[in-house]
Amino acid sequence: MSRPEGENIPRWRESAGDPRAASARAAELVDAVRDVAPLPPDTLLRIKGRVLVRRSFGFGRGFGFGRGLPLVLRLGTLALVVLASVATAKGTMVLWRRYVAAPVVVPLPTPVRVPHAVKHVSPAPVVTPVVAPVVIEAPPVEVAPEPVATPAPEKPAHAARPHRTALALPAGPAVATGPQTEAQLLSGALSRLRQAHDPRGALALLDQYARTYPHGMLQSEALSARLEAVIKLDDRATALRLLDGRATFAGRLGADLLLTRAELRASAGRYADAVADFDRLLATPAALPSADVERALYGRAVSLGHLGRDDRARDDLAAYQQRFPAGKYSAEVSRLLKGTGPQGRP
Amino acid sequence: MTSTAVRQGPGPEDDEPQRDSASSSASSPLSAPPTFAAVYAEYAQTVARWATRLGGPAADVEEITQEVFVVVNRRLADFRRESRVSTWLFGITAKVAANERRRRKLRTWWVRVVPNLAEGATASADGALEQIEKRERRALFYRALDRLSERHRRALILFELEELSIEDIAAHLELRPGNVRVLLHRARAAFLKAMIACEKEQR
Numbered sequence: 001m002s003r004p005e006g007e008n009i010p011r012w013r014e015s016a017g018d019p020r021a022a023s024a025r026a027a028e029l030v031d032a033v034r035d036v037a038p039l040p041p042d043t044l045l046r047i048k049g050r051v052l053v054r055r056s057f058g059f060g061r062g063f064g065f066g067r068g069l070p071l072v073l074r075l076g077t078l079a080l081v082v083l084a085s086v087a088t089a090k091g092t093m094v095l096w097r098r099y100v101a102a103p104v105v106v107p108l109p110t111p112v113r114v115p116h117a118v119k120h121v122s123p124a125p126v127v128t129p130v131v132a133p134v135v136i137e138a139p140p141v142e143v144a145p146e147p148v149a150t151p152a153p154e155k156p157a158h159a160a161r162p163h164r165t166a167l168a169l170p171a172g173p174a175v176a177t178g179p180q181t182e183a184q185l186l187s188g189a190l191s192r193l194r195q196a197h198d199p200r201g202a203l204a205l206l207d208q209y210a211r212t213y214p215h216g217m218l219q220s221e222a223l224s225a226r227l228e229a230v231i232k233l234d235d236r237a238t239a240l241r242l243l244d245g246r247a248t249f250a251g252r253l254g255a256d257l258l259l260t261r262a263e264l265r266a267s268a269g270r271y272a273d274a275v276a277d278f279d280r281l282l283a284t285p286a287a288l289p290s291a292d293v294e295r296a297l298y299g300r301a302v303s304l305g306h307l308g309r310d311d312r313a314r315d316d317l318a319a320y321q322q323r324f325p326a327g328k329y330s331a332e333v334s335r336l337l338k339g340t341g342p343q344g345r346p
Numbered sequence: 347m348t349s350t351a352v353r354q355g356p357g358p359e360d361d362e363p364q365r366d367s368a369s370s371s372a373s374s375p376l377s378a379p380p381t382f383a384a385v386y387a388e389y390a391q392t393v394a395r396w397a398t399r400l401g402g403p404a405a406d407v408e409e410i411t412q413e414v415f416v417v418v419n420r421r422l423a424d425f426r427r428e429s430r431v432s433t434w435l436f437g438i439t440a441k442v443a444a445n446e447r448r449r450r451k452l453r454t455w456w457v458r459v460v461p462n463l464a465e466g467a468t469a470s471a472d473g474a475l476e477q478i479e480k481r482e483r484r485a486l487f488y489r490a491l492d493r494l495s496e497r498h499r500r501a502l503i504l505f506e507l508e509e510l511s512i513e514d515i516a517a518h519l520e521l522r523p524g525n526v527r528v529l530l531h532r533a534r535a536a537f538l539k540a541m542i543a544c545e546k547e548q549r
Contacts, residue, residue: 047415
């Protein structure tokens with residue numbers, strides 16, 4: 001490595017100049033790093049041994065994973081990894097939507113209290129066929145209270161879907177035309193129902209919701225809204241049909257729907273079914289709001305009276321009077337209890 | 347200069363490998379290819395020195411040297427002998443050292459960097475004050491060097507530390523001598539600029 005004659009770039013450490021100049025300082029730095037200790041012979045031997053061992057055992061083919069593999073295998077592995085990642089991501093998304101994202105709270109508009117749609121469904125007094133003729137009214141049907149703020153982790157009511165089709169109304173001007181999210185559609189329907197007091201417009205929007213989101217995550221809320229609209233239209237038969245096929249009533253919303261179904265069944269004269277629903281509700285009274293317990297107790301007492309099971313009816317009436325002395329039905333309950341016949345029947 | 351430190355440069359021990367049996371194959375393509383043992387015996391120290399200089403004070407010289415010779419062992423049969431063995435080895439060493447530097451940068455935040463063996467051996471022979479000054483200068487040199495591009499880094503090391511001629515640098519970098527002069531001019535200017543910036547930061 002001889003130096004040619006024509007070389008005209010002086011090295012920093014060879015150039016004599018101002019010691020404060022940058023090149024002089026650079027020369028000092030070069031001097032500081034020029035000395036390099038050689039590797040000891042045993043280190044050289046160790047390195048050589050490791051190199052030969054890596055070569056002979058075949059795992060010294062490269063510096064990274066897969067360097068020794070043919071290109072096709074490497075590409076295949078990469079494709080498999082990508083496919084697995086995509087599949088995992090898709091699966092995670094499905095699971096997320098199914099189990100985690102399902103109980104979404106619907107962003108409702110201003111929670112406006114709606115007056116109960118139907119009260120005293122059976123205004124015609126029914127005379128119980130017992131010794132003491134006691135007049136008992138069927139329990140009033142009340143719409144499930146809004147707003148729907150509690151997540152309802154229950155499955156969509158598949159059985160209710162055919163009825164939804166039957167309820168389909170011609171889409172009026174209330175139906176939005178632009179692309180809307182699931183929550184927006186439902187929110188619009190509720191707004192139309194509770195603020196504009198337009199149950200038909202709300203039903204049209206709910207039909208649009210059912211068409212757009214046949215497996216939507218807000219099925220329970222949509223059913224609740226539809227029920228409310230149908231009851232506002234005083235179409236109790238349709239309301240009952242909507243609820244009859246439903247098997248699961250989980251959560252706060254489920255309890256509301258079950259209570260409504262019980263009252264609808266009682267008003268339709270299906271007392272045994274109504275009692276079954278009331279029993280189901282009152283099995284866990286601690287989980288129910290006080291107002292729901294009040295309705296359920298009164299409804300069950302009335303239904304039991306119609307079925308001739310006076311002892312249990314009287315027990316419920318007594319329980320009602322004890323728990324809700326100033327309740328909504330307290331006057332009626334007092335009247336029923338006073339009308340107890342000689343055998344102690346209400 | 348210590349007894350253990352090698353005063354490297356264009357001395358006879360560095361020139362020799364270019365003319366020995368392993369490197370002479372570059373000039374006679376029809377001769378038998380060099381064996382791994384011969385290449386290792388002749389160039390192991392040179393590669394270690396390059397690794398030290400290219401990698402900086404925190405470089406794991408032993409690891410870099412091993413990786414270089416793993417590559418050499420694997421590719422020696424494919425070596426076309428169109429260039430010198432030293433050129434071929436320098437190219438491999440520069441790439442391995444650059445990779446090692448990149449990896450080191452990534453892991454310095456959680457792994458304590460192992461100090462260079464050569465640095466420790468050199469420093470132990472100096473006085474305490476001299477050790478500190480040298481260490482500071484070494485650190486400053488490599489801080490400035492780290493701000494240079496890989497091409498400038500290689501050219502500067504070959505010229506200022508290895509003290510190779512323009513022609514030899516051209517052979518190592520596979521460039522023409524004229525291009526090397528331009529490259530060196532820019533590399534030196536960039537280094538001085540980086541050095542001044544580092545000095546200002548130090549103050």
